[in-house]
Each structure stands twice: as C-alpha cells, then as structure tokens.
Amino acid sequence: MVPKKKPAKIQSSPSLKTRDYNASPPEANYINLTYLQEIAGGDVRFMSDIIILFLQQSPENVKNLNFLAKQNDWENLRKLVHKMRSPITLVGIEKLLKLLTKLEANTSKLIRLESVPSLVNLFTEVWEKAVIELQIKLNNLSQNNLEE
Numbered sequence: 001m002v003p004k005k006k007p008a009k010i011q012s013s014p015s016l017k018t019r020d021y022n023a024s025p026p027e028a029n030y031i032n033l034t035y036l037q038e039i040a041g042g043d044v045r046f047m048s049d050i051i052i053l054f055l056q057q058s059p060e061n062v063k064n065l066n067f068l069a070k071q072n073d074w075e076n077l078r079k080l081v082h083k084m085r086s087p088i089t090l091v092g093i094e095k096l097l098k099l100l101t102k103l104e105a106n107t108s109k110l111i112r113l114e115s116v117p118s119l120v121n122l123f124t125e126v127w128e129k130a131v132i133e134l135q136i137k138l139n140n141l142s143q144n145n146l147e148e
Contacts (some may be wrong), residue, residue: 030130032092033137039090044141051138054087055131062127069120077116078107093130099123 033047040046061084068077081104088096103119106112 029133030093030095030126031133031137032094035092036090044144048138048141050090051134051141054091055134055138057087058084058127058131062124065120066124069116072113074107074110074113074116078104081107091130091134093126095126096123096130099126 036047036050040050061080064080065077065084068080081100085097085100088100099119099122103116103123106116106119
C-alpha cells in the first residue's frame with residue numbers, strides 16, 4: 001500500500017489594505033500593459049479604469065481560489081480559474097496565465113491534484129507582487145493624466 005502524500009498547506013494572503021503602494025516596485029516585472037495599451041488606443045482613463053477594476057475584483061477571486069483549493073472543490077476551482085483568465089490577460093500577467101493554464105488542466109482532467117495547493121500558493125505570491133506593480137503603474141498613469 002502506497003502512503004498518501006499530504007497536500008501542501010495553502011498560505012493565506014495578506015490584506016491589500018496593509019500594502020505600501022508607495023514602496024519600491026518588486027524586483028521582477030510581472031505586468032506587461034502592451035495589450036491593454038493597444039485596446040485602449042492611448043486612452044489613459046480607460047487603462048486606469050481597467051486596472052482599478054482588476055485591483056477591486058482580484059482580491060476576492062484570489063481568496064476564493066485559496067478557499068476552493070483547501071476544500072478540494074475542483075469543479076468550482078476550475079470555473080473560477082477560467083473566469084480569472086480574461087482580466088489577467090488584460091493586465092498582462094503572463095506568469096499568472098501560465099499558472100492558470102496548469103490549474104485549469106489539472107482540475108478539469110482531475111490529474112496531479114496534489115500539485116494544486118503549491119500552484120495556488122505560487123499564484124498568490126505572484127499575484128501579490130503584480131498587484132503592487134499595478135498600483136504603482138496606476139499612480140503613474142494618474143499623475144501623468146493630471147499633468148496633461
């Protein structure tokens with residue numbers, strides 16, 4: 001009999017309210033706003049609105065992602081992962097898109113489910129860093145828009 005492997009523990013995400021958005025940006029660049037710039041056609045207000053919407057909605061999605069992984073609710077986790085793909089594409093977080101692809105494949109085919117907790121943890125870590133970058137970018141967009 002093969003012993004069951006214990007799934008990795010899901011880490012909790014710190015609240016966005018405790019973040020210092022005036023801090024130095026993270027070392028790596030997690031966001032690429034080229035696609036958003038293209039569809040915005042130079043409309044800084046539109047870009048800002050999309051970023052604000054992402055910053056408002058993604059904390060709840062990440063919280064639910066962690067919860068569903070803890071509950072081993074693969075079907076609802078798969079649905080949530082699919083739902084998260086479009087907003088993440090808009091703000092160009094490629095590392096998160098790759099993780100979403102793995103999560104969606106594993107949960108839809110019910111394979112490598114033991115890797116889901118670590119994928120969700122990594123997703124949360126990358127998301128937290130990307131959110132800081134997005135907030136800094138949003139502040140820069142707002143300042144540049146005021147100067148014009």
